[in-house]
Amino acid sequence: MDVEILARLQFAFTIAFHYIYPPLSIGLGLLMVIMEGLYLRTGQKVYETMCRFWTRIFALTFGIGVATGIVMEFEFGTNWATYSRYVGDIFGSALAAEGIFAFALESGFLGVLLFGWNRVSSRVHFIATVGVFLGSMFSAIWITVANSWQQTPAGYQIVGEGMDARAEIVDFWAMVFNPSSVDRLTHVWIGAFLAGAFLVLSVHAYYLLRGRYVELSRKAFKIALVVATVFSLSQLFTGHRSAEYVAEHQPAKLAAMEGHFSASAPADLYLLGWVDKENQTTTGIGIPGGLGFLLEQDFAAPVTGLNAFAEEDRPGQVNAVFQFYHLMVAIGMVLIGLTLLAVFYWWRGRLFEQRWLLWAFVWAVVLPQMANQFGWYTAEMGRQPWVVYGLLRTSDALSSVVTANQVLFSLIGFTIIYAILLVLFIYLLNKKIKHGPYDESDIDDRPLQENIAKVAGGQL
Amino acid sequence: MKLLYLLPLAFILTACGESDAAPGYSSLLGIDYPTLWFLVVGAVFTGYGILDGFDLGAGAWHLFFRKEESRRIALNAVGPVWDGNEVWLVIGGGTLFAGFPVVYGTLFSAMYVPLMLFLFALIFRAISIEFRGKEPMQWWRNMWDVSYSVSSALLAFLLGVVLGNVLLGMPLDDRLEFSGDWLNFINPFAILVGLTALALFMMHGAIYLTMKTEGRLFAKVNKLLQKSIIAFVLLFAVLTLYVLLYIPHLSDGLKENPLLLGVPILAILAIANIPRLVSKRKYLPAFIFSAITVGLLLITAAMELYPVIILDSSGSGNDITVYNGVASNKSLGIMLTFVAIGGPMAIGYTAFVYKTFWGKVRLDEHSY
Numbered sequence: 001m002d003v004e005i006l007a008r009l010q011f012a013f014t015i016a017f018h019y020i021y022p023p024l025s026i027g028l029g030l031l032m033v034i035m036e037g038l039y040l041r042t043g044q045k046v047y048e049t050m051c052r053f054w055t056r057i058f059a060l061t062f063g064i065g066v067a068t069g070i071v072m073e074f075e076f077g078t079n080w081a082t083y084s085r086y087v088g089d090i091f092g093s094a095l096a097a098e099g100i101f102a103f104a105l106e107s108g109f110l111g112v113l114l115f116g117w118n119r120v121s122s123r124v125h126f127i128a129t130v131g132v133f134l135g136s137m138f139s140a141i142w143i144t145v146a147n148s149w150q151q152t153p154a155g156y157q158i159v160g161e162g163m164d165a166r167a168e169i170v171d172f173w174a175m176v177f178n179p180s181s182v183d184r185l186t187h188v189w190i191g192a193f194l195a196g197a198f199l200v201l202s203v204h205a206y207y208l209l210r211g212r213y214v215e216l217s218r219k220a221f222k223i224a225l226v227v228a229t230v231f232s233l234s235q236l237f238t239g240h241r242s243a244e245y246v247a248e249h250q251p252a253k254l255a256a257m258e259g260h261f262s263a264s265a266p267a268d269l270y271l272l273g274w275v276d277k278e279n280q281t282t283t284g285i286g287i288p289g290g291l292g293f294l295l296e297q298d299f300a301a302p303v304t305g306l307n308a309f310a311e312e313d314r315p316g317q318v319n320a321v322f323q324f325y326h327l328m329v330a331i332g333m334v335l336i337g338l339t340l341l342a343v344f345y346w347w348r349g350r351l352f353e354q355r356w357l358l359w360a361f362v363w364a365v366v367l368p369q370m371a372n373q374f375g376w377y378t379a380e381m382g383r384q385p386w387v388v389y390g391l392l393r394t395s396d397a398l399s400s401v402v403t404a405n406q407v408l409f410s411l412i413g414f415t416i417i418y419a420i421l422l423v424l425f426i427y428l429l430n431k432k433i434k435h436g437p438y439d440e441s442d443i444d445d446r447p448l449q450e451n452i453a454k455v456a457g458g459q460l
Numbered sequence: 461m462k463l464l465y466l467l468p469l470a471f472i473l474t475a476c477g478e479s480d481a482a483p484g485y486s487s488l489l490g491i492d493y494p495t496l497w498f499l500v501v502g503a504v505f506t507g508y509g510i511l512d513g514f515d516l517g518a519g520a521w522h523l524f525f526r527k528e529e530s531r532r533i534a535l536n537a538v539g540p541v542w543d544g545n546e547v548w549l550v551i552g553g554g555t556l557f558a559g560f561p562v563v564y565g566t567l568f569s570a571m572y573v574p575l576m577l578f579l580f581a582l583i584f585r586a587i588s589i590e591f592r593g594k595e596p597m598q599w600w601r602n603m604w605d606v607s608y609s610v611s612s613a614l615l616a617f618l619l620g621v622v623l624g625n626v627l628l629g630m631p632l633d634d635r636l637e638f639s640g641d642w643l644n645f646i647n648p649f650a651i652l653v654g655l656t657a658l659a660l661f662m663m664h665g666a667i668y669l670t671m672k673t674e675g676r677l678f679a680k681v682n683k684l685l686q687k688s689i690i691a692f693v694l695l696f697a698v699l700t701l702y703v704l705l706y707i708p709h710l711s712d713g714l715k716e717n718p719l720l721l722g723v724p725i726l727a728i729l730a731i732a733n734i735p736r737l738v739s740k741r742k743y744l745p746a747f748i749f750s751a752i753t754v755g756l757l758l759i760t761a762a763m764e765l766y767p768v769i770i771l772d773s774s775g776s777g778n779d780i781t782v783y784n785g786v787a788s789n790k791s792l793g794i795m796l797t798f799v800a801i802g803g804p805m806a807i808g809y810t811a812f813v814y815k816t817f818w819g820k821v822r823l824d825e826h827s828y
Contacts, residue, residue, distance in 0.1 A: 023707045060590065066543060067586035071579050077568025078575055081637075084568075088561020089787045093795050094557040099551035100802035107547045108809025111540030112816055115826050119816055131809075159788075161634070166561070168784040168788040194809045399569035417583055424587065428594050 005078045006407040021065035029194015053437035083397035108137025116244040148181035183241040194368040200224035202365035205358040229339040253382035255320040260305040266301035267291035296424035324374040328336035330370040348448040493792040494782040499557040508548035515542040517665020519612025537672035562785035570638035585611040593828045620657025624650035629771030632778040659692040664750045710740045727756035
């Protein structure tokens with residue numbers, strides 16, 4: 001295999017694996033802030049127990065997120081050296097800002113969040129929890145800005161020619177607020193909140209079905225349900241905004257997302273379907289002219305299709321882009337349906353009697369994860385053959401000195417290590433969940449944080 | 461931790477004499493932006509060396525502790541801080557990428573294999589720390605202990621190997637791309653720097669552990685500390701001789717400007733001060749001096765290189781310097797603003813964590 005395919009495979013694999021964890025950290029961070037906030041407000045021990053339990057699971061996701069995240073940063077230099085030189089001025093500065101503003105905050109307070117329960121007052125601990133959560137939110141800001149610049153470059157100028165060309169910042173704020181960054185950032189944030197909320201829903205639904213930690217689980221389930229409902233509905237809005245920017249700035253990607261070939265004709269909006277790239281046809285169930293209606297409120301409005309672009313400027317994997325996009329949308333709809341149904345039963349006061357619904361929530365934990373992954377596949381595969389849209393081709397962005405054998409060596413290494421990591425992660429997650437928030441035997445022996453602080457003797 | 465404030469200052473003072481105006485670049489306090497950013501990158505990597513240095517060093521000692529209790533205490537001594545320490549590497553990578561994209565691309569793609577090994581070790585180390593305590597079985601804990609200790613030592617060694625090769629330089633073509641064979645990165649000098657880095661970090665880590673342990677474990681750490689001081693001093697002496705005899709380009713700068721000799725002399729004084737303080741049982745000052753040693757040695761290396769970052773060893777003069785490998789003036793100005801705002805904040809959080817976990821390790825239900 002040639003070095004381009006291997007390098008793309010490695011980057012896709014390592015970043016897809018990495019992206020299992022940061023959304024969980026952001027989402028669980030939000031829920032931990034709410035839980036601990038409720039504890040401080042009400043003084044009820046149940047919220048503290050809940051928060052401590054989720055902190056332990058958070059630690060697991062955070063640790064793997066950091067370890068797999070450094071890999072991404074290094075790969076820009078090791079595998080994509082030409083890209084690094086080309087975008088260093090812009091992408092690099094966003095990455096540096098992420099380090100300085102987000103990671104420092106996040107990992108600075110992490111030690112206190114995880115190990116400081118018995119060492120600092122509950123108020124200081126809450127500040128640490130908020131600090132870690134904000135750090136992870138900031139981190140999402142900078143990395144999404146950097147990626148959005150690759151989708152819709154702005155605020156730059158090109159200096160030099162040919163292989164020596166590179167992009168330089170001319171307007172920092174235009175770069176940060178490039179046409180797609182705000183819509184994509186909110187979409188990413190909410191996707192992360194959903195990943196966290198559905199993990200909490202899943203675990204507590206499981207406890208409720210097993211009759212364990214019932215009082216605590218009912219409270220936690222309701223907190224997470226509110227978060228999940230609000231954000232699965234608002235994701236519909238940010239998703240629509242994202243589609244609008246794609247239509248305006250990346251028409252080739254939009255055409256691939258809906259399998260629309262003819263250069264300028266009304267385009268259908270598919271519910272599901274199959275794209276045959278050879279024969280340039282898309283078969284499926286959909287609304288004729290629906291895409292034009294969605295974008296311009298007119299069923300007859302022509303939409304730019306793939307044939308409007310030269311063969312070498314179109315995404316290669318049209319059917320994959322189509323399928324990932326439609327799966328993401330379908331999952332989004334399922335999440336809305338599930339949460340609204342649960343809210344309905346909650347309103348009728350019969351939520352925890354619907355065992356089938358609780359079982360559905362147990363398994364629904366994988367859905368936001370899948371939607372997050374598929375959304376990114378759509379965004380990144382739809383941008384091809386460009387790594388920076390319209391400016392730098394992926395095939396030109398490689399490291400010129402790295403050989404296929406070297407990449408094969410590292411790809412095999414990552415595959416083995418990440419396989420071990422995933423197995424261990426699931427095993428330990430399962431173990432922590434089975435163990436639960438507390439031992440049922442010492443149900444009331446567990447001292448409150450304040451008491452521990454007193455026993456520890458003036459450690460603040 | 462106030463020390464961290466001083467290091468960038470030391471960098472600034474040492475570079476002051478050499479900065480000549482670069483066309484198209486602004487300057488601050490008489491130092492142009494590319495040089496300032498070189499100082500920032502240097503300061504972040506120095507911070508990384510000092511901070512991750514002690515937890516890598518402590519990890520390298522791990523298998524020397526035989527009892528389960530000792531190993532848990534040693535692990536929990538770095539438990540709340542290792543993650544934050546590693547972030548300095550992420551920030552260092554980001555500042556290098558942003559400020560010197562040409563260096564980032566050339567260096568990282570040239571050193572593909574060593575850096576991939578570095579990443580593998582980094583991941584193994586992180587998961588060893590996370591997973592070790594999650595099962596009670598002896599084989600499980602032994603397995604992660606070995607993985608933790610070996611990966612910690614390997615990381616310290618590889619950091620030295622990378623630094624050694626940067627000091628040596630590498631063949632570059634006229635597009636400033638690496639044009640040699642990566643197997644040449646395995647050379648006696650780089651291996652010597654690797655071993656010296658390992659010994660330095662193990663000394664640094666042992667001093668850290670003396671502040672975190674009590675009783676028999678403390679006595680054991682103290683013994684190991686003595687050995688590591690001897691090992692480091694010997695390796696450092698050999699390394700210095702090697703540089704003076706075989707690598708003239710690394711000492712030419714000092715010969716031309718004897719005033720700069722002050723820095724390596726200070727480094728040697730700092731090293732000499734460590735056994736003195738240890739014998740007086742003043743562990744915190746000893747730790748500060750081993751941190752200063754890490755800092756001064758890196759400053760010496762930076763001074764030898766500046767304004768070159770990667771020397772072209774093929775002799776065609778295609779060096780990558782702070783001027784031809786640098787980002788735009790605008791970008792550097794923005795990032796210097798980030799550092800001015802974010803830097804003190806980052807140091808603040810770091811100081812807060814260390815203050816919270818100050819003193820001897822006490823295991824509780826949240827420990828690893």
